[in-house]
Amino acid sequence: MSVELRERIFNELDSLVLIDPHTHINALQPASQTLADILGYHYYTELTHSAGLPKDQIEEADLEPREKVRRLIENFGPIDNTIQSSWFVEMAQQLFGFTDDRVTADNWEPLYDAALTKMESKSWAGDVLAQSKLEAVFLTNDFDDPLEGFDTSVYIPCLRTDDLVFHLGKEDVRSRLNAAVDSEVGDVESLRNAIGKLFEHFKSNNAKACAISLPPDFAPAAVSTGRAETALAHVREKGMEATAADRRALANFVFWTLAENCAEHQLPFDLMIGVNRAVYREGVFQGQDLYDSRVSLIQYADLFNAFPQVVFPISVLASVTNQELTSYAWIFPNVVTNGHWWYSNTPTFIEHDAAARLEAVPRTKQIAYYSDMYKLEFALPKFAMYKRILAKILSDRFVVDRGWREEDAVALGQQVLRGNVETIFG
Secondary structure: OHHHHHHHHHHHHHOOOEEEOOOOOOOOOOOOOOHHHHHOOHHHHHHHHHOOOOHHHHOOOOOOHHHHHHHHHOOOHHHOOOHHHHHHHHHHHHHHOOOOOOOOOOOHHHHHHHHHHHHOOOOHHHHHHHHOOEEEEEOOEOOOOOOOOOOOOOEEOOEEOHHHHHOOOOHHHHHHHHHHHOOOOOOHHHHHHHHHHHHHHHHHOOOOOEEEEEOOOOOOOOOOHHHHHHHHHHHHHHHHHOOHHHHHHHHHHHHHHHHHHHHHHOOOEEEEEOEEOOOOOOOOOOOOOEEOOOOOHHHHHHHHHHOOOOOEEEEEOOHHHHHHHHHHHHHOOOEEEEOOOHHHOOHHHHHHHHHHHHHHOOHHHEEOOOOOOOOHHHHHHHHHHHHHHHHHHHHHHHHHOOOOOHHHHHHHHHHHHHHHHHHHHO
16 A cells, blocks of 8 residues: 555656756756766766776776776676666666666666767757756856856756855956956955846846855854955955955855845845865865764854845755754744755655655745756656655655645645745745
C-alpha cells in the first residue's frame, strides 16, 4: 500500500511543469556540447579526485573532451555508490537512450557518440527543457551582465552580488562597476546611486531576485555614512590590502544597501549561508570549498528585523544548520526555507531536512528545491530525485501517519514545488 501510494503521489508531482529558482546556467549556451561538459561538473571531478585521480589528469591544459570523459569514466568505479553517479546514469538513460545500469570503460564510447549527436541539434536546449518539464530557470548573473541575447521569460535574470560586497577592493571589480553604470564610483553617494542603477537595469530585464553567497563569519550590520566613506576611501587606496575593519565596514554598507534596494524594488534577497572557501587548497576547480558549522542565523537577526518587507529565501550549506533555519522560518514572517544546497543535496539529508520543514514551517514559506545546475541536462535527474523523496515524505508522514487525504498531500507537494516559486518571486 505504502509503495503504491508513494508511486501515485510521485506521478502527480512528476506531471508538474516547474520553474527552477536557482541555477548557474549560461543563457547564451545553456545545454552541453559534449559529455565533457556534464562530467566537468565539479561533483564528478572532485569525487574522482578524492578517490585517487590526480588533479593534473583532470585539469590538463587543452585536454580534448573525449579524452577527459575517458579518464573520468575509467575512474568512476570508486564513486558508483554516490547519488551523483546515479544522476549521470539516469540522465544517460532518459536523455541519450543509454540502456545499461552503469557507465563503464567498456560502454562509454557509444554513449558519448549518442550524446554528441543529440547535442548537435539546434533544438537541444529546448528539448532538454521540455523533457525535464521545466518552463523557466533562474540564472546567476554578474552585476555587469548586459542581459542581452536571450529570452528573459525562460532564462530569468538574478542579480548576484558577491563581488560588490566582498571584492570592491579589487581594481577590476571597481572598473567593471564604473563601466556598468557609466560613471565613476568614488564616494558613498555615487556607490549608492550605482547600486540603484544596477537594480533598475535588472528589474527592467525581468529579474526576480538578488542573491549572494556568504561566508560563515559574516554578520550584516548597518554602517553609518561617515564610517562607510572612510572605509571606501581606504579600500580604494589600498585595495585588498586595506585593513580587515575597513573591508568589513564597506562590505556591510554595500550589503545593507542591497537590502534597501530589494525593499524598494520588491525583490527577494536569496542568502546562501555558510561556505568556507578554499579549505582544500589543492582541490580541483570548484572542489575546494566546505561548510563551516560555526555559522549561526543569529548573525542575521538584525537584518531580518530591519527589513520585514523583504523576503529572504535562505539556503544553508549543511544539514546540521537545517533545524535553526526551520525555527527561523517558523518565527520570522520574512524568512523562507530554500532548497537543499550543495553538501545537503543528497537523499538522506534531503529527506530529513524536507520532512522537518514540512512538519514545522507554514506551507506558503517553503521553496522545495532548485537544481543549482550549470548545464540543463542536470535538471531531469536532480528534480526526479527530489520528487521521489517528497513523494515518500508525503505518503508516509502525511497520508499514513497523519491520516491526510491523498489529494491533500499532493496539493501540498505541488505548492512547495511550484506554487510558492510563483508567489514568492512574483
